[in-house]
Amino acid sequence: MELANRVKQMTPSSTLAIAAKSKELKQAGYDVIGLGVGEPDFNTPDFINEAAIKALQEGHTKYTPAGGIPELKAAIANKFKQDNELDYTAKEIIVTTGAKHALYTLFQVILNPEDEVIVPAPYWVSYPEQIKLAEGKPVIVEANEKTNYKITPEQLEAAITEKTKAVIINSPSNPTGMTYTEQELLALGEVCVKHQIWIVSDEIYEKLIYTTEKHISIAQLSPALKNLTIVINGVSKSHAMTGWRIGYAAGDADIIKAMSSHASHATSNPTSIAQYAALAAYTATEDPTVDMRKVFSERLDLLYNLLEDIPGFSCTKPHGAFYLFPHIAEAVKMNQFNSTEEWVEALLEEEKVAVVPGGGFGAPDNIRLSYATSTEALIEAAKRMKRFVENHS
Known part of the structure; x- marks a missing residue:
């Protein structure tokens, strides 16, 4: 075969x-x-497990909307407001079966054959593969120890062609653990705005930073950058919920709508019980x-x-x-x-x-x-x- x-x-x-x-x-x-x-x-913290058990007992075991339950979307929107000074409506948020699924679905809906996505290296192993599965082309831009494994605006500019559709920014990074500063993000963002390319901002490790610097999302730096950015995040790393498979994306309403339509044919919806567990993670006072x-x-x-x-x-x-x-x-x-x-x-x-x-x-x-x-x-x-x-x- x-x-x-x-x-x-x-x-x-x-x-x-x-x-x-x-x-x-x-x-x-x-x-x-x-x-x-x-x-x-x-x-996974006990209060989250208990919320899942309660959801089971209350019968929350049916299909949900493909893009996630309204309560969880509202909690995610509140998280963005509190943590990142970002305002998103429910139409600009999709809940997915893990952050990996958010990335996969995003590439499926924005890439046509041979569209290019700039991937800074070192990179998370699934980025190039997901781009190829969407019939796109990963364009690898190499960083090294001299630049603390972060690409420069000059490197980004040099990699952009007429086929460039997006660039991935992963901060903090898997595998390097490095983070981009506000100034570095602004410099990269200036190039993206100039060429009007999408920014895929993978922020799954945002809660795990060990310096005095606060996490910065490139989307919060200007309205122009917010309009170009799709933020990817989830509860896997922040709340020790890797197996629950709840992630999300936030950004342009048309892209989010297309992602929800795609998800409706791929997974129907994220697991209902896991969504209520994530809801507890984002609404409880415990951290x-x-x-x-x-x-x-x-x-x-x-x-x-x-x-x-x-x-x-x-x-x-x-x-x-x-x-x-x-x-x-x-x-x-x-x-x-x-x-x-x-x-x-x-x-x-x-x-x-x-x-x-x-x-x-x-x-x-x-x-x-x-x-x-x-x-x-x-x-x-x-x-x-x-x-x-x-x-x-």
Whole structure:
């Protein structure tokens, strides 16, 4: 049977491949430390779980509007007002089956064949694949340690062509953890306004910033930028609700309407119970992010300092999310491996530490480490990685 070309051109997820190998070794009885997972290691707060149970008991188990229940849209609009000084109506908000689904649906409704989307690298692994699935073309613009893994206005300007439809801005970033400043966003936004291209602002990690800087959404910087921006967010990272699959998008009413129509044929609606759980997350007085942020900040400092002692590692300290993204080209060379992928595979086989190679993020000389795990595990993982590098040197 011949598969569709859109499927054949997809690249398998490097994060899922490492997770599968790690699980296989664990099932075989090995003490594997996994630093590849992209989700908080906290349980969903009790008050959210209780709201879901109440929703079940009250019979909220039927279809909902394709774009989400009105109460949740209102709560999201209030969140935007309180956190980002942004005003959105219900017609400008769609609730989706996770933030990933919001991105996927957005690309499906704005891209025609060969339309280009500028993707700063390092990037989240699904951006290029989702663009290709919409028959668009990802245009990769590379950033590096010298620019703190952020693209410049000059790079953005140089990448724009007559086929450019949008640019993705992910701040805080997965995988680098870096954030754009207000000045940097304004400079990038000026280029976008000049060329009238859509801005896809992925802000899923906005609540997980460990510096004194406040999260800035590019949409809040001017009416012109708000008109061009589709904000993507969700409760997965902020409220430890990865499995509940509730995300959302906010922006131009015509785009949101098209996304809702598309979703009506793809999923019918986000899970009803999960929507009521998300409603509780956004309307309760409790803020579970405060405790998570404190713990993640402490782990970041710990692991960052430990990595500095590993020969051949160079790491820019991130501002947010829960990842470190060290450059390990020197270590790979010292250890006489042909690629980062080989190095990562050998580390897992010999020391039972699972990390994600950076190739899937557009940075083949880096690895991504998640510190969404215990302090003890982080200390032991760093010890094993250092031993591995030294044993192979």
